[in-house]
Amino acid sequence: MLIRKSGSLASTIASSEITPQHTFDSFKQDRRRFLTGAAALGTAAIAASQLPAIFHPQQVLAASAPQYTVPDPQTPFSKASTYNNFYEFGTDKSEPAKNAHTLHTRPWTVQVDGLVKKPLTLDVDSIQRYRPLETRVYRHRCVEAWSMVIPWEGYSLSEFINFCQPLPSAKYVQFLSLADKKQMPELPGGYDWPYSEGLRLDEAMNPLALLTFGMYGNTLPNQNGAPIRVILPWKYGFKSAKSIVKFHFTDKQPHTLWNEIAPSEYGFYSNVNPTVDHPRWSQAHERRIDSSTFPHSIATLPFNGYADQVASLYNGMDLRKNY
Numbered sequence: 105m106l107i108r109k110s111g112s113l114a115s116t117i118a119s120s121e122i123t124p125q126h127t128f129d130s131f132k133q134d135r136r137r138f139l140t141g142a143a144a145l146g147t148a149a150i151a152a153s154q155l156p157a158i159f160h161p162q163q164v165l166a167a168s169a170p171q172y173t174v175p176d177p178q179t180p181f182s183k184a185s186t187y188n189n190f191y192e193f194g195t196d197k198s199e200p201a202k203n204a205h206t207l208h209t210r211p212w213t214v215q216v217d218g219l220v221k222k223p224l225t226l227d228v229d230s231i232q233r234y235r236p237l238e239t240r241v242y243r244h245r246c247v248e249a250w251s252m253v254i255p256w257e258g259y260s261l262s263e264f265i266n267f268c269q270p271l272p273s274a275k276y277v278q279f280l281s282l283a284d285k286k287q288m289p290e291l292p293g294g295y296d297w298p299y300s301e302g303l304r305l306d307e308a309m310n311p312l313a314l315l316t317f318g319m320y321g322n323t324l325p326n327q328n329g330a331p332i333r334v335i336l337p338w339k340y341g342f343k344s345a346k347s348i349v350k351f352h353f354t355d356k357q358p359h360t361l362w363n364e365i366a367p368s369e370y371g372f373y374s375n376v377n378p379t380v381d382h383p384r385w386s387q388a389h390e391r392r393i394d395s396s397t398f399p400h401s402i403a404t405l406p407f408n409g410y411a412d413q414v415a416s417l418y419n420g421m422d423l424r425k426n427y
């Protein structure tokens with residue numbers, strides 16, 4: 105993913121008008137039907153005292169359903185946190201881990217705007233506390249044909265989208281990452297910052313799509329997209345935007361950074377598909393980075409092995425055209 109294009113550095117979001125906690129809380133009360141809690145979900149809640157201190161004391165960790173955990177050997181944290189794509193902190197895989205300490209993840213505000221009942225600006229801690237976090241062990245397949253297996257902490261993006269109350273006319277959601285030259289002195293020129301990605305709303309509502317705050321039982325390291333990102337395990341990794349500052353609901357397919365740079369290489373859908381090669385390399389296999397000393401090659405699965413859960417979203421679509 106080393107194509108460059110001239111573009112402007114978009115301004116970052118002003119954080120002056122945060123929706124107060126009590127407003128968020130009253131929203132939560134208004135939307136009581138969504139507030140089922142860990143017990144009502146039939147999940148095993150873990151005592152707050154057993155949680156890593158770094159999560160909020162009131163944060164409850166819920167057991168995730170079996171379909172959200174693959175049995176594959178996990179990638180060690182030391183690899184998952186040092187081999188990263190986060191171009192805002194440098195384009196080499198080792199750079200984000202070295203450079204991302206300049207990112208300030210608190211306070212952190214998130215805007216919700218576009219086709220929603222009421223635009224909101226929320227504090228990330230309110231969003232994190234909205235639902236019990238689950239640990240989900242997902243395959244993470246990069247378009248560059250390497251993959252990892254990572255335990256993430258979060259809850260289904262659909263729960264947050266329901267909270268946002270998109271209007272019936274909203275058909276897509278766009279994710280916009282922070283772009284702040286002060287916190288990201290390595291921010292490379294030639295890209296149309298901020299990083300942007302997006303999904304059709306029905307894809308975003310699929311329970312697999314994870315609103316993510318942590319990994320390996322702890323908060324996200326900055327280089328992995330702290331304090332809030334999405335994880336979309338059936339899609340190539342570049343769809344999973346990091347360090348999100350805005351959720352924008354729209355009726356048109358949104359701008360996405362890589363799709364605009366090279367539409368023939370990075371489609372809007374970007375579902376993992378071993379039968380559709382990237383124009384410059386095969387997608388039939390991947391180098392699995394796990395606990396073995398060297399990555400080994402394994403066959404790539406359609407939808408990254410999540411076909412049972414997501415293939416129906418694309419019924420009737422030609423996935424060679426809609427790559």
Ligand code: MTE
Pocket residue numbers: 105184187188189190191192244245246247281282299327328329340341342343344345346347
């Ligand atoms: N989000 C932002 N804001 N900037 C990026 O450069 N890279 C994407 C995605 N999200 C990227 C991003 C790509 S190409 C991949 S493969 C994954 O993040 C990598 O996530 P990881 O470093 O946690 O493995």
